[in-house]
Amino acid sequence: MAEGIVITGIGAVTGLGGGAGQGGAAALLNGLLEGRSAIRPIESFDAGGFASDLASWIDGLDAKGIVPKHYRKAVKVMARDTQIAVVAAAMAAEDAGLVTRVTSEETTYPSERMGCLIGAGLIAAEATEVTSALAPASDEHGTMDLRAWGEGAMEKLPPLWMLKYLPNMLACHVTILHGCTGVSNTITFGEASGLLSIGESMRVIERGDADACFSGSAESKLNVLGLTRLEQAGRIAQTRGKGLNPSERSEENPVRPFDPASSGQLLGEGGGILIVEREQTARERGAKIAARLVGFGAAHSARGLDTLRPIDSDENRTNQGLSDAIERALGDAGIGADEIDAIVPHGAGVAAMDRAEGLALGAVFGDRAVPTLCWTPSVGECMAGNGGIQAAIGAIALADGRWPRTPRLAGGRMLGGPEPADVPRHVLVCSASLGGSNAALVLRRAD
């Protein structure tokens, strides 16, 4: 290990907390400690026609409230994904005690020593906004008259319409707000986006290109097109008409990661942004250290193409790429699998995906039972937002010293129910992705 890299700030915006005054990462940890779920009926659109009308969503997301006055207008051109990232980044900077130009010109670091790597997903155009322009140019069969569109119907879309939906806007707004002129990247690789971004931030600091990075991911697929895509992909649990409301009746939460009987996943939205920092400069400024980032690995699946197809629920094969990514992260950390005390996996709740993940973990850990913190029943499937959230969970639990009760995974199977677990020293955070990339991080307790 060449250079010590640490996590000094954690921002998380999820269904368990992310609105004004709710406390992001702390609320997430508290929710997990108490076994709560933010999954409840969707209110932002009528989801009655979908397999499930349940999702974890952020109540009171308020990007306008946290940006400086001169920047409030810019919130109008931020998609929800970007707003989540902007809020999580502000939380992370505050938590790290990092002074950026949002608060003062006397910043902790010169701007060119600050990087920003925020993973993102494919952002869908807001349905009402785009349809209000498309509809007048289309006939009763829904066929658009391109001539009418070109002649002027398109002018119903605001001039900056497209900018709102560029995935790099998450990072761009954060760089502008906080004055980061160093390395900037937007990694887009489905569920692995956040872990890849955090891992690459480690490398950016190691290669001397920055001293600190805003790093993580965010996404909201909580819209009609996003939900359609995941339902068509065969991932969403059928709950409609079953009268489930898991937030009140948690025993009926249909999302049951690594349970062969899990009927699928439910959608979430959210993100996590960490301040990843060079240990030496962090110590010099007297920063508190939440956790250390000691290992990163990435690898591609031989069966990546299969992930771009609707789920084959009979599939029962491992994901070797995930095992490879974990082995690389362990090698990078210089530790053996036996030194990992807990896992924060993807745990999608989609049986075939969980089987592949469980088998991949089994290939690394053998039959050893490892406490495995499953978070998707609480905050839903947040796609590109996952990695930032997973790393935030690992880091805040390590920093806090309380680890949620978790079931244990052995040989790809869950053993019994949640049990209290000791606070781990090493946590593995990992995920496969739509598209076949796999990423893993190893976090170490700060002491």
Added chain:
Amino acid sequence: MGWVTPLGRDIDGAWKRLVRGDCAIGPVRRFDAETFATNFAAQCDDFELEDALASADLAKRHQAASLNGRFALASASSAWRDAGLDNAGVDPRRVGVYLGAGEGPPQFADFVRSHVLAWDEDSRSVSGEAFARTAMEHLDAIGELEQEPQAVVTHVADLVGARGPSLNCLTACAASTQSVGEAFEIIKRGDAEVMLAGGSHSMIHPLGMTGFIRLTAMSTRRDEPERASRPFDRTRDGFVMGEGAGVVILEDLEHALARGARIHAELRGYGSTADAYRITDIHPEGQGAQLAMLKALVQAGIDPKSPSEDGRPPVHYISAHGTGTPENDGIETKAVKGVFGGQASRIPFSSVKSMMGHLIQAAGTVELITCVKAIQTGMVPPTINLREPDPECDLDYVPNEARDLRDAGGVDVCLSNGFGFGGQNDAVCVQRYSE
């Protein structure tokens, strides 16, 4: 190296056309854009995936790929063969992919149908219930998944069996300068021996064109499409959309030498920065652009403000981002002057976007390949349509005719710029390889 460009998908063929000053820009043929404020673009018209891949079975395996995926597959297939990796027996776990692929074109007619049939005029909103019904019926599940930008990487990795790190970056017009730079870093730190790096993008679809028309970023010279893309000209009025892909094979030098590979050129430096200025505007002094170029040059061991020992300028060709928007070209000129000082005016600095349009996320790698060709041939491609000098743009843009530098020492060192909407900037420095 492999590419699919509006000027062709054969490296040498398209390169010859660039040197000749051919323009690939014409009316949009993919959809009816007649009434669009910009109704022209540079398209890859005669492209068939079946011709580009080694077998019909392979083409069938990848038939669901979006246009971005198809362009990338063709480019990667050519590059892989060009590198002699077909039967080289490289360890798949040491082969990675890093692309800057864009969002896949939407299934436009079905996208519109799903939205419009769910529109409720009274409440002026989309009924989720109606949307679910129409979208589930009309939208093709696989076609939707294939629009994810990373799906392009998935296809390329599958084509060559890559099992190393795989990433995709979506940093707009800077993306495939960045993907090359980041892939370079992955090899340097030892996480892979071979990386396929590149970019792929087509936004020549109704919503893509609409987005840029609304931003007033594109040229509206509907009466003379071939003359519309005029970077650095006083009368420039925006960029012209192109499409395509570029893929390069980056390889650890020792690994390449051990297998007796032919080496096209050596990647020497990479810089990535952000303007951190405004979402809609470039920093007026091109601060981020300057810093990106400087980082790449410093890493390459080049002092930009001094001539090299043989008296030539420190860099022999700069492939400009050079979009042809009023804002970019003036600021990029300022930035190059800031970095190179008195040397700036001595360096040929041209934009191939004048001939093949702006390939958006694919532009960076395609332009890097033109730098490698400049090194190999001693020729610098021109900026065509540059008739009226702009006092703000007073460098050597190689106007209208290619420059033959073979008698002037040739081309040994090039810099390639890529700057994205939102302020992400990247530059890479590539140099002639010498043992």
